[in-house]
Amino acid sequence: MRIVPVPLEDRFVRLEPFEDGLKDEVRAALNCDPEAWAAMVGSAQGAHFDGWWDSALTAMRSGTRIAYAVRRRLDGAVVGTTSLYEINPAYRRCEIGSTFYRPEARGGAINPACKRLLLGHAFDAGAVRVEIITDAVNARSRAAILKLGARAEGVLRKHKITWTGRARDTAMFAVIDEDWPEVRDGLDRRLAALA
Template identity: 90%
Template sequence: MRIATVPLEDRFVRLEPFEDSLKDEVRESLDCDPEAWAAMVGSAQGEHFDGWWESALTAMRVGTRIAYAVRRRSDEAVVGTTSLYEINPAYRRCEIGSTFYRPEARSAAINPACKRLLLGHAFDAGAVRVEIITDALNARSQAAILKLGAKAEGVLRKHKITWTGRARDTAVFAVIDDDWPEVRDGLDRRLAAFG
């Protein structure tokens, strides 16, 4: 499995791999909604952005992450970020995460469009498993992940320590290669409904 670091796009979004020219747009898109950031493992808001950005670029250089700016095609605005990360070619698996959208971009087609592109890119590259994890307290995120077609696999207790110091339980979901045709078709139907 080799997942290429390339832009991905459909009629709703363009996912652009991080590079220096995107830094200011990404910073601006993430500098909002402190309540949402407080619940996340790491923060990229305000003073936390530069360290978060450098960490993403470092992981990209070593090949364990592809971090993307999410550009909304309707107005060309960067409205958030998402990543393929924990990329493990030996096990042909990765995760989708480090996802944050501006509040006005959290409904409609943005999330299913991003997930359709990321899942397709990973499975086309030979992945057999793509995980999507979230805070076990985040019911909204879990509902969105299930709506994508991922299967719930359980909860990892005290799995991560958040940037605020809270021991986080993590809800684990996955799509495996056997599931992908059905998940893909479901996402395509959802996206077609947006006209």
């Protein structure tokens, strides 16, 4: 498995791997919704942005993460971020996460379009397992992940410590290579209905 940092796009979004020229657009896109950031493992809002950005670039250089700016094709605006991370070629697995969308970009085509592109990129590169995890208390996120077609695999208790110091239980979901054709077809139908 070799997942390379290339732009990915469809009719709804263009995912652009982080590079210095995107920094200001990403900063502006993420500097909102403090309530949402309070529930996340890390924060990229306000004063937290520079450290978060530098950490993402360091992980990209090490090959363990591909962080993307999410550009809405409709108007060209950067409306969030998402990543392939915890990339482990030896185990042919990775995670999709570190995802944040501006409030006005939630609930439509943006998230399923991003997930379709990321899953396709990972499986085309030889992945056999792609995990999607979320805070166990985030019912909205859990429902969205199930709607994508990922399977629930359980809850990891006190799995992560958030930037606010809270011990977070993590709900674990995954799509494996045998699931991918059905998940892909479901996402394609869902996105076709949104066109």
